[in-house]
Amino acid sequence: MPYLYLAISIVAEVIGTSALKASDGFTKLWPSVIVVVGYGVAFHFLALTLKTIPIGVAYAIWAGAGISIVAIVGWVLFGQKLDAPAIIGMALIVTGVVVMQAFSKTTGH
Numbered sequence: 001m002p003y004l005y006l007a008i009s010i011v012a013e014v015i016g017t018s019a020l021k022a023s024d025g026f027t028k029l030w031p032s033v034i035v036v037v038g039y040g041v042a043f044h045f046l047a048l049t050l051k052t053i054p055i056g057v058a059y060a061i062w063a064g065a066g067i068s069i070v071a072i073v074g075w076v077l078f079g080q081k082l083d084a085p086a087i088i089g090m091a092l093i094v095t096g097v098v099v100m101q102a103f104s105k106t107t108g109h
Contacts, residue, residue, distance in 0.1 A: 002052035009045035010062055012038045014069045021078060054106055061101075064093040 016038025023031035049058050068090045074080035100106075 002049050005045045006049040006053065006058060006061060009042045009049060010065045010069070012041035012045065013062070013066050014073060016042060017066070017070050018073050018077065021074070057100060057104070057106055061097050064097040068094055 016035050019031040019034035019038060022028065023035055026032045026035075046058065046062060049062075071080075071082060071086065071090055075082050
């Protein structure tokens with residue numbers, strides 16, 4: 001269950017962050033509401049995750065996945081460009097999370 005909670009938290013954070021861009025500095029009501037709800041859900045489920053998964057590991061996964069997914073959402077929905085250094089950087093973040101999960105003894109395996 002903790003990894004399901006973490007996945008829900010990541011999705012909610014990505015939705016909240018994407019709505020933050022759409023809120024135009026909190027000047028648009030519905031995107032602003034989605035920001036607040038999205039982050040509320042994200043932090044609730046992250047807190048549930050932290051009952052089982054160590055904070056460093058959970059946050060690394062949450063942040064790394066969030067960065068990568070938000071960059072892809074920005075590219076798809078907002079037409080933001082992803083150049084080679086950005087793609088390489090995101091690949092390194094994902095690789096780091098995979099290495100932590102596969103080989104680190106701090107992940108709780």
